[in-house]
Amino acid sequence: xxxxxxxxxxxxxxxxxxxxxxxxxxxxxxxxxxxxxxxxxxxxxxxxxxxxxxxxxxxxxxxxxxxxxxxxxxxxxxxxxxxxxxxxxxxxxxxxxxxxxxxxxxxxxxxxxxxxxxxxxxxxxxxxxxxxxxxxxxxxxxxxxxxxxxxxxxxxxxxxxxxxxxxxxxxxxxxxxxxxxxxxxxxxxxxxxxxxxxxxxxxxxxxxxxxxxxxxxxxxxxxxxxxxxxxxxxxxxxxxxxxxxxxxxxxxxxxxxxxxxxxxxxxxxxxxxxxxxxxxxxxxxxxxxxxxxxxxxxxxxxxxxxxxxxxxxxxxxxxxxxxxxxxxxxxxxxxxxxxxxxxxxxxxxxxxxxxxxxxxxxxxxxxxxxxxxxxxxxxxxxxxxxxxxxxxxxxxxxxxxxxxxxxxxxxxxxxxxxxxxxxxxxxxxxxxxxxxxxxxxxxxxxxxxxxxxxxxxxxxxxxxxxxxxxxx
Numbered sequence: 282x283x284x285x286x287x288x289x290x291x292x293x294x295x296x297x298x299x300x301x302x303x304x305x306x307x308x309x310x311x312x313x314x315x316x317x318x319x320x321x322x323x324x325x326x327x328x329x330x331x332x333x334x335x336x337x338x339x340x341x342x343x344x345x346x347x348x349x350x351x352x353x354x355x356x357x358x359x360x361x362x363x364x365x366x367x368x369x370x371x372x373x374x375x376x377x378x379x380x381x382x383x384x385x386x387x388x389x390x391x392x393x394x395x396x397x398x399x400x401x402x403x404x405x406x407x408x409x410x411x412x413x414x415x416x417x418x419x420x421x422x423x424x425x426x427x428x429x430x431x432x433x434x435x436x437x438x439x440x441x442x443x444x445x446x447x448x449x450x451x452x453x454x455x456x457x458x459x460x461x462x463x464x465x466x467x468x469x470x471x472x473x474x475x476x477x478x479x480x481x482x483x484x485x486x487x488x489x490x491x492x493x494x495x496x497x498x499x500x501x502x503x504x505x506x507x508x509x510x511x512x513x514x515x516x517x518x519x520x521x522x523x524x525x526x527x528x529x530x531x532x533x534x535x536x537x538x539x540x541x542x543x544x545x546x547x548x549x550x551x552x553x554x555x556x557x558x559x560x561x562x563x564x565x566x567x568x569x570x571x572x573x574x575x576x577x578x579x580x581x582x583x584x585x586x587x588x589x590x591x592x593x594x595x596x597x598x599x600x601x602x603x604x605x606x607x608x609x610x611x612x613x614x615x616x617x618x619x620x621x622x623x624x625x626x627x628x629x630x631x632x633x634x635x636x637x638x639x640x641x642x643x644x645x646x647x648x649x650x651x652x653x654x655x656x657x658x659x660x661x662x663x664x665x666x667x668x669x670x671x672x673x674x675x676x677x678x679x680x681x682x683x684x685x686x687x688x689x690x691x692x693x694x695x696x697x698x699x700x701x702x703x704x705x706x707x708x709x710x711x712x713x714x715x716x717x718x719x720x721x722x723x724x725x726x727x728x729x730x731x732x733x734x735x736x737x738x739x740x741x742x743x744x745x746x747x748x749x750x751x752x753x
Contacts, residue, residue: 282319282327292384295330296337303338307347307358314360318348333624337458340622344465345493352618388703389739394680395730400650401594405639406630413629421629425621427613429456429601430628436635437601444641445562446576447585449603455612458598458622460558460588461490466619467584467602468494470612471520471554478518480508482712482720484529487522487558500714503528507535510542521546522556526571529560530712530725532675532683540574547582554605559587563644564651565678581605589631591680592644599623599631651680651729657736658728665740667747680729683709686722686747695724695746702742 283303290298306312319327321335328335339356342348350356413421428434434451441447457463464487468477473496479488481500491498499516501508508523521543525535547553557574565571575585588600604612621628634640659673662684676682688695692708699706709723710716 283324285328287328287330296334296341299328299330299334300338300341303342304345304347307361312358314358316358318356318358320355336620337622340619341462343619344462344469350618385705387705389731389735389742390705391724391726391728391731392705392707393730394727396591396594397647397650397654397730398594400647402639402643406634409630409633409637409639410626412633413626417625417629421626423625425623425625425628427617427619427621428452428454429621429623430625430632433628433632433635434601436632440635440640441603445559445573447573447603448576449585453604453606453609454601455604456599456601456621456623456628458600459590460560460586460600461486462622463586463600463602464490465494466616467556468496469616470608471552475520475552476516476518478508478513478516478521480523480528481714482530482709482717484524485712488714491522502717503531503533505533506539507533508539508543510539510546513543514546519550519553520556521554522558524558524560525574526559526562527565527679529679530681530683530709531720532679532681534571534678537572540577544574544578544580544582547578548580553582555583557583557585559585561591561679562587563592564648564680571678575603578605581607584608592640592647593634597627597631599627654728654731654733655682657733658726658731661736661740666744667740670747674723681725681727684724684726686724688722688747690722692721695722698746699743702746704739704742 285299285302287295287298321332321339325332325335339348343350346359348356349359431451433456434454437454438449438451441449457466473494476497476499477491478499478501481502488498499518501513501516503509507525507528513521525540527534543555547555555574559573562571573585575583582605584605585603586600589597590600655676659676662668662671662673670687672685674683674685692710696706696708707725709720709725713720
């Protein structure tokens with residue numbers, strides 16, 4: 282029986298740590314090819330963790346190809362091209378894993394796109410959880426449908442209709458534990474023979490996930506309107522991943538003309554798809570919500586993805602995707618054997634949270650709070666000693682904006698100098714695949730989780746970094 286200690290896992294989630302332990306055993310040859318693994322229930326009992334913890338760990342190992350499942354027979358280790366020679370005894374293995382280093386506590390953090398934990402509706406959430414326990418009772422112990430609890434998918438469909446202008450059925454919705462997990466499912470659904478395109482600059486984890494799944498990936502340059510449709514056409518890609526409503530990290534909102542160009546690109550050839558990542562669409566502070574690509578897609582080429590991690594909390598690992606009608610039966614046939622990776626208990630609680638109007642109220646409350654946060658930061662910048670050499674951009678949507686700096690210092694020098702002043706920042710150039718001077722000297726200001734009381738001191742420290750010595 283597999284035995285691991287969880288004493289030194291730090292802040293790593295249980296399922297992720299278990300996944301790392303089993304993966305390490307496979308790579309080091311402690312678990313051999315075709316060796317049968319314990320059942321989810323027996324391993325959970327042995328390790329004294331929940332079945333869902335083991336299920337999530339196994340699911341990730343299956344997605345990455347380290348193990349495979351045979352229906353009604355169990356889980357088996359996959360054959361790898363090569364393994365890492367074992368250099369230690371198995372019993373010592375958990376202690377040999379690289380342990381997470383304690384995170385540095387910065388004086389001021391403008392890089393981490395965190396949320397305000399103090400505003401989480403604990404009392405309402407706990408009330409809904411008690412109601413779920415009372416109402417669902419033993420139903421919570423039954424297997425969850427592969428695509429998620431019916432009630433949650435119905436509530437998501439209703440929410441999308443009223444707040445995002447999307448007319449979709451609950452059958453088109455697939456619920457999963459985080460967008461990264463859904464990306465992996467999409468690769469299996471669409472196939473590894475496609476060339477996948479991503480935005481440049483862009484959210485780097487997306488490209489890493491595609492590359493880890495051994496698919497060809499192309500970086501498509503951005504212009505002032507978003508991802509370039511012309512360069513996409515020249516790339517030979519057949520699937521493109523983008524965030525048109527609020528691009529990260531540039532903050533660009535893609536105009537309708539460019540959206541139509543991309544839809545036209547998707548319609549010109551069979552099996553072309555657009556993956557629309559709508560990750561923080563709820564937080565727009567000026568004008569009406571931006572219409573989704575999916576809502577204007579008449580030929581069913583857009584796959585819509587969103588998450589509750591930004592709108593509620595990162596620990597609410599519930600994300601979802603909306604498939605075009607034609608892909609629903611394909612998904613059911615190819616991937617319907619996967620178990621849903623989100624516990625039914627949490628799904629029912631979230632369904633109640635949406636149905637009771639609590640989600641809408643929470644979003645409105647958080648929009649007000651984040652708008653205030655943003656305004657405090659902008660005011661502090663405008664009143665700072667470096668205000669004459671900076672320009673604020675893309676501040677009307679999402680939970681970050683850009684600060685363009687007129688300086689001769691390199692981005693690396695600015696980031697390092699800020700770190701020396703105990704301020705954590707990142708620059709737009711860090712999100713580029715290839716250098717592009719258009720994006721130089723631009724700092725990302727992620728303001729959602731900052732302590733506003735530290736703003737005056739933070740601005741003073743930044744002044745000493747951004748201004749020449751003669752002006753300090």
